[in-house]
Amino acid sequence: MPASAVTLTVPGPHGDRSVRISSPTREIWPEAGITKLELAEYLMAVGEAFVAANGDRPISLQRFPAGVEGEQFYSKNPPKGAPDWVRAVPVTYPSGRSHPQLVIDEPAAAVWAAQMNTVVFHPWASRAGSSDFPDQLRIDLDPQPGTGFAEAVEPAFTLREILDEAGLTAFVKTSGNRGIHVFAPIEPQHEFLDVRHAVIAAARELERRMPEQVTTAWWKEERGERLFVDFNQANRDRTMAGAYSPRALPWASVSCPLEWSELASADPRELTIRTVPDRLAERGDPWAAMHDHPGRIDVLLDWWQRDLADGLGELPFPPDFPKMPGEPTRVQPSRAKQRD
Known part of the structure; x- marks a missing residue:
């Protein structure tokens, strides 16, 4: 008879924790x-690097009680029954509401989240103690239909050059699927709206240099087969899969940090729960020194102001956000033409 539960001993900064895993043989990724x-x-195997990348941040848990082929939901409030050593901090959402959100401070907290059927971990771009002020600038290079990971590689390198020109050091990881995530550590001195504007400034510069390959068009009907620079991932309460987070894809891929020298030859489908631990043990964590020398977004904000003066204004916000100052109409262009 299969074991109904096992108890794992998880080392951490406060000593060993015992974490019970119920239904240990249940398949989360059936394929x-x-x-x-x-x-x-x-x-457990990637615990130290996982916490370095995602710890001390408000985090949302994407949970799959019946495995990745079943229903899913997000937990922002700490789930009931959380151990007393799992922390939460209050955060403010775009609506103005505030409530506690989970924080992972040690590998055992991530293992406990797995016990709660968490597959994907979505950390904020800000720290738990200063959640209004991001310390990461994050840019999501999102392939559109007809494009894939290979088409995102060259724009990622060009984006790295752009960020370097702005005084920022770029780090890269796979999204775990077709996309590429580019992060840059920043001093936590600006609110989310400013960081969003910095991301838009970088995205527009990338679009200028690669107009046939890259777009900032929010509406899908305007993108074509170009890479979309998803600037709205820089908003408050907008997150992407964290570094070393599993993804809910049939092959159990991981959003894996890379050295820039690896990017062109990387295959995201080969970076999985079963392969990444050995890779990390052999090569180390490419993001280990990310926050040693944070930069500033002043140059990007200057570019934002330059573009405003040239008539390039605010871009659309997600539909669940309140109407924002200077925002264009949230009407799909084809529908707007029909109204005219």
Whole structure:
């Protein structure tokens, strides 16, 4: 008879924690045959790098009670029954509401989240103690239909050059699917709206240099087969899968940090729960020194002001956000023409 539960001993900064994993043989990724216990063991194996990348941040848990082929939901409030050593901090959302959100401070907290059927971890761009002020500038290069990971590689390198010109050091990871995430550490001195504007300034510069390959068009009907620079991922309460987070894809891929020298030859489908621990043990964490020398977004904000003076204004916000100052109409262009 299969074991109904196992208890893992998870080392951490405060000593060993005992974390119970119920239904350890239940398959979370049926196609790959990866179980709940394997997920928990993966998070133990990458625990130090996982916490370095995602810890001390408000985090949302994307949970799959019946595995990645079943229903899912997000937990922002700490789930009931959270151990007393799992922390939460109050955060403010675009609506103005505020409530506690989970924080992961040690590998055992990530393993406990796996016990709660968490597959994808979505950390904020800001720290728990200063959640209104991001310390990461994040840019999501999102392939559109007809494009894929290969088409995102060259724009990622060009974006790296742009950020370098702005005084920022870029780090890269796979999204775990077709996209590429480019991060830059920044001093936490600006609110989310300013950081969004810095991202838009960088995105527009990338679009100028690669107009046939890259677009900032919010409406899908205007993008074509170009890479979309998803500037809205820079908004408050907008997150992407964290570094070393598993993804809810059949092959159990991981959003994996890379050295820039690896990017052109990387295959995201090969970076999985089963391969990343050995890779990390052999090569180390490419993001280990990310926050040693944070930069400033002043140059990008100057570019934003320059573009405003040239008539390039605010871009649309997500539909659940309140109407923002200077924002264009939230009407799909084809529908706007029909109204005319």
